[in-house]
Amino acid sequence: MNDKITQAIEQVCKQLFDSDVVVALERPDEQFGDVATNVAMQLAGTLGENPRQIAEKIAAGLRETVADMVDEITVAGPGFLNIRLSDQELWKATQHSPLQKYAGQKIVAEYSDPNPFKILHAGHIFTTVIGDAIAKLLELAGAEVHRVNFGGDVGLHVAKTMYIVLQQFDGENPTKLADIPEEKRSEWIADAYVKGHAAYLDDEAAKAAIIELNKCVYQLHADDDHDSPFAQIYWTCRQWSYEAFDVFYERLGTKIEKYYPESETTELGMEAVTKHIGDVFEKSEGAIIFRGEKYGLHNRVFINQQGLPTYETKDVGLILKKYQDYHFDRSVVITGNEQEQYMGVVLKAIEQFLPKLAQATTYIPHGMLKLTGGVKMSSRLGNIVRANDVLDITAEALRESGHKPEDYMLLAAIKYAFLKVRLGRDLVYDPKESVALEGNSGPVILYARARARSILKKAAAAVDTSNNTALEANERSLLRKITEYTEATNKAIEELMPHNICTYLYELAQDFNRFYEHNRVLGDPREAVRLRLVASYADTLQAGLQLLNITASDEI
């Protein structure tokens, strides 16, 4: 619909002024019309004419070419061109056709990134929900999306965990693994990490032992060792971590199709970095570094003094590995913004020897998750808020408000709360507010949808889809709001920011509530048309919720 109007305006401008302006349509205040454009003001500069006069000329031309689609075309203010569509065109506009910005593209979306040998913390649930919503947006825009994550199965944190495990097992005794009950595995690993981390900080001997273990873990991978007692413990613990991730993702309603462990990216990374010592990387104090300061960035170590790859090199390997596996058109990487500058350095380094891969990468940083009261959650400290804690405090909030903490409601509350603020901002999470039955919350949207579905179920009349019934002003107003879904999703796609969807859904629900309060549907002479409105409204809410990966229910 908008395409036709846009084309018509461009055509008229071409005919009248021989101008090739690109027309951008906006959504004006309702009193002015359904769509508007400021082309006349743009043209005024180049043509040296009064923008209002230009607008009048364009309006006259348009009245000829799009007469069948519009009710009224007016000129207002400094030269805005306002167009009021016909009812039929508005109905057509409820058939949403999202911007196909990524049509036919294969996109690898990396997010969540939990580390095996550690526990999932609150930040992971946040980043996973955000990553999921972005993946959904990419799919809506026509992409084939592959969801992957990246986690450290080698490195100091692994050595810290293994140090305590070995202590508890009285050495390399894999048979002791059987003593750990299945349901206690992730807690047990988490606990070992926390203790290992503390030992590393407090105890010099432990620190030395952990550094040694770190090398052992790298060696284990180099040797492809699956048989030694040490290796058996290592691989089993890694597997247990991955199983815990599977459970977590399933509960959140997502599926990560591939877990990239760092161990599988080190070789490719080392190869690439080593190959470019001299032209891209350089030696410094016994390490191999990238001199980011040449580009206004930080210098970073890629291979440390012991000859081991740092995270930087593993990330270089990761992008190569992803490309080997998928031959993607675009790689989207989503992480917390504390890594933003780090990422800048890695991408700049990659740009030096693989410019195409760097250009095909979209990095999306998001903010930090905080609890009400401003408590920040750290992944390094032992006293962290765990991912499950977030689910638990939300369940508790539901109970306190007198509701069953069913998962669909729990997740709707959490996901919506996480997604409703502009991407990039820190989020202050208030579980009470997230489950609130009023205000801009997930449960409110769920309820709004359930209510609309209930009306439709009770309806006796057939829905009037004829376009023969002229709409009343308040009906038309609601319909207009429903058609805005397309703009909301397009904006979300364009910016890759899901909060646009939340903002819109809430506005829509508010508008509907107002309409519904003052207009009867069932039993009213206008029931048939109004049912069509209610159905369209319910469908729109449903589409929006799906985009946010929120599951709705008809019975609440």
Added chain:
RNA sequence: GCGCCCGUAGCUCAGCGGAUUAGAGCACUGGUCUUCGGAACCAGGUGUCGCAAGUUCGAAUCUUGCCGGGCGCACCA
């Protein structure tokens, strides 16, 4: 010290260059309705849009400086 991000009503946030009064929700106050799911609707009012300059016909929105907060700055991830 340098760099990146952020600063909008008491609180949580939209708005991120255009239509002379900057919007929601929460909280607070009053009202409507024997309610198609009342988890509703209506009314009531607060803001030097951190501060100051600049660009523009026009700035919460762009630029610069300052103030305040968060994060990052070499062998952790």
